[in-house]
Amino acid sequence: xxxxxxxxxxxxxxxxxxxxxxxxxxxxxxxxxxxxxxxxxxxxxxxxxxxxxxxxxxxxxxxxxxxxxxxxxxxxxxxxxxxxxxxxxxxxxxxxxxxxxxxxxxxxxxxxxxxxxxxxxxxxxxxxxxxxxxxxxxxxxxxxxxxxxxxxxxxxxxxxxxxxxxxxxxxxxxxxxxxxxxxxxxxxxxxxxxxxxxxxxxxxxxxxxxxxxxxxxxxxxxxxxxxxxxxxxxxxxxxxxxxxxxxxxxxxxxxxxxxxxxxxxxxxxxxxxxxxxxxxxxxxxxxxxxxxxxxxxxxxxxxxxxxxxxxxxxxxxxxxxxxxxxxxxxxxxxxxxxxxxxxxxxxxxxxxxxxxxxxxxxxxxxxxxxxxxxxxxxxxxxxxxxxxxxxxxxxxxxxxxxxx
Numbered sequence: 313x314x315x316x317x318x319x320x321x322x323x324x325x326x327x328x329x330x331x332x333x334x335x336x337x338x339x340x341x342x343x344x345x346x347x348x349x350x351x352x353x354x355x356x357x358x359x360x361x362x363x364x365x366x367x368x369x370x371x372x373x374x375x376x377x378x379x380x381x382x383x384x385x386x387x388x389x390x391x392x393x394x395x396x397x398x399x400x401x402x403x404x405x406x407x408x409x410x411x412x413x414x415x416x417x418x419x420x421x422x423x424x425x426x427x428x429x430x431x432x433x434x435x436x437x438x439x440x441x442x443x444x445x446x447x448x449x450x451x452x453x454x455x456x457x458x459x460x461x462x463x464x465x466x467x468x469x470x471x472x473x474x475x476x477x478x479x480x481x482x483x484x485x486x487x488x489x490x491x492x493x494x495x496x497x498x499x500x501x502x503x504x505x506x507x508x509x510x511x512x513x514x515x516x517x518x519x520x521x522x523x524x525x526x527x528x529x530x531x532x533x534x535x536x537x538x539x540x541x542x543x544x545x546x547x548x549x550x551x552x553x554x555x556x557x558x559x560x561x562x563x564x565x566x567x568x569x570x571x572x573x574x575x576x577x578x579x580x581x582x583x584x585x586x587x588x589x590x591x592x593x594x595x596x597x598x599x600x601x602x603x604x605x606x607x608x609x610x611x612x613x614x615x616x617x618x619x620x621x622x623x624x625x626x627x628x629x630x631x632x633x634x635x636x637x638x639x640x641x642x643x644x645x646x647x648x649x650x651x652x653x654x655x656x657x658x659x660x661x662x663x664x665x666x667x668x669x670x671x672x673x674x675x676x677x678x679x680x681x682x683x684x685x686x687x688x689x690x691x692x693x694x695x696x697x698x699x700x701x702x703x704x705x706x707x708x709x710x711x712x713x714x715x716x
Contacts (some may be wrong), residue, residue, distance in 0.1 A: 318571050320459040322388060325357050328452070329366055335448045336368040336419065342410040342417040343367045344445055347429060350509055350651040351421060351449055353572060358386035363401065367410065375401050402436040411437065419445030423493070424511060450511075452646055454656040455670035461694060463573035464649065464672055468692055468703035470502045470568040471577045475706040478581055482713045484558060488551035489543065492522045495566065505569040509652045517653055520553045520567050520576075525560030527638055528686030537635045537642045537678040538565060538686045558583040558715045561590055561685040565676075567653055574649045576674040577704035578690035583715040586687070591710065594677040594687035598629035598708045600677040601689050604645070604659075608673075610701045614663040621645040621659070621677060633679040646675040649692060672694040673704070 332344060332355065344366040346352050349559040352374075353359040355366060360383035362376035373391050376383040380394035394402055409485040410416050418437060420430065422444035434440070456464070474495055481494050496519055500506060512535065523530075523540045532539035532548045541552040554572040556562065567574050580586075580594060600621055609619055622645075635641040646659035649672055657665055657673060667673075673695065676687025689708045693700040 315647045318462045320357070320457065324457055325355065325388070328355050329372060331452055332366055332449070333368055335368070335452070336452065337443075337527075339419070339443065339448075340417060341368060341419045341443055341445070342416045344449075345433065346421060346449075348421050348424045350455075350511075350572075354449075354453055354651060356387040356389055358383045359572075360386070362395075365405070373404070375404075384459060398436050405436075410468065410498060411440075415439055415441055417441045417443055418491065419443045419448075421446045421452065423450075424513075424603060441644070450656050453650055455668055456672050456694075457651060457670075459570045460573055460650065461670075461672065463571035464575050464692065464694075465703050466570040466574060467568040467575035467707075468577070470499055470504055470570065471561075471566055471575055471704050472706040473502060473549070474498045474568075474578070475579050476563070478562075478564060478579075479711055479713045482556065482562065482581060482583060484556060484583060484715050486556050487688055488522050488527065488540075488554050490522050491556075491562075492519070492551040495522060495564070499566075499568055503569075503570055505572065508569065511652045511654050515654070517567060518550055521549075521563065521565040523563045523686065524554045524556050526683050527552055527554045527682050528561060528563040529682050529684065530697065531637065531640055532662050535642060537676070537680055537688070538563065557584065559585050561586050561594075562573070563686045563688075565690065572651055574651070574653055575692045575703060576649050576653060576676075577706070578676060578678070578688060579706060579708070579711065580687050581711045581713065583713055584704050585712065586710065587684065589681075590681060590684060591688050593630045593633060593681070594689075594710055595629050597677040597679060597688040599628065600624045600645075601675055601691060601708065604675050604677070605691070605693060605700045605702065608667055608675075608695065609694070610667055610669050610695060610697060612667045614657050614659050614665050614667065615661055617667075618645050618659045618661055618663070625677070632677050633681050635678060635680075637680045637682045641680075645677055646673050648672060649674050667695050669695060669697050 423446040565578040645659035648655035676690035
């Protein structure tokens with residue numbers, strides 16, 4: 313269990329803000345107005361409830377609704393101002409030169425900012441040009457620092473340790489919920505933060521998916537190769553009440569977080585055996601993962617890597633089930649991880665972005681067979697100058713446990 317949380321050196325927060333300021337100057341934006349907790353944390357080190365204003369050529373202002381003393385301690389910013397109403401912010405910034413005698417350009421997180429919050433921002437700045445800054449912010453966050461990498465590596469170690477325990481927990485007749493509970497308890501005792509932030513609207517993850525047999529093929533709202541039934545219609549994803557029988561794939565897709573940063577991995581277990589078609593597909597997914605891991609490096613186009621995965625799935629005769637059941641497959645094979653589980657880069661069709669040193673990406677070739685279940689693997693990789701380095705290292709092969 314990690315005994316201390318890894319914190320960036322003080323200069324790292326300054327470097328992050330200066331990187332954003334360079335973007336603001338290049339785009340002729342006067343100020344970035346950030347309200348989403350993960351973005352605020354990334355640029356100043358606190359996730360307390362508030363608004364962070366980063367000016368193109370001046371010191372930042374952090375307005376905190378609650379709790380300002382803690383935010384002041386965590387952020388180390390010179391100016392942390394408590395507020396109750398948006399009018400309080402206007403009283404502070406209204407006289408600044410950026411907002412006098414001209415229309416200021418204000419960058420906001422249009423991909424996540426609630427409309428109600430934006431309406432309140434417009435009351436604070438009734439005359440402003442609003443610019444979507446979220447693509448630039450996400451691109452900045454995609455390249456991880458040494459500190460971020462260290463946190464994600466710790467999270468990956470947590471996943472490896474819990475995968476190693478799963479064979480000892482499997483028994484005929486246990487429910488998905490029972491196995492999930494054991495996994496969650498172990499991860500929490502190992503330091504897992506519990507919360508899994510997701511940027512996409514209406515999306516959420518609780519530790520991941522633990523699915524037995526046919527439940528691995530249950531479809532739902534989650535934009536991924538597997539979803540699961542969930543326990544109730546109100547929470548329509550994740551583990552359900554299914555009992556484990558020999559010969560079923562035990563599909564375990566987990567996320568762990570340390571210091572705010574996430575790692576993602578998938579392994580498959582079974583009592584005694586699984587059907588040959590699923591076993592062959594699992595082997596094909598391992599081949600695809602290892603081939604992609606050998607090919608990806610700085611400069612590789614994301615859509616090219618995805619096309620390679622589709623080609624290999626075709627060569628191994630699993631195209632029909634690759635990344636989801638027929639006619640309902642996920643349109644990607646890899647995604648960035650960091651403060652959120654759905655970061656850049658994304659290995660998908662039409663994504664022209666190229667991989668860069670410092671990217672951390674989860675690659676997840678999987679196959680889903682209706683009424684039978686899901687198989688496949690997922691590893692979290694660090695992109696270095698010389699290629700991809702796996703951070704999750706538990707063996708990829710199927711792990712069989714005797715039911716007797």
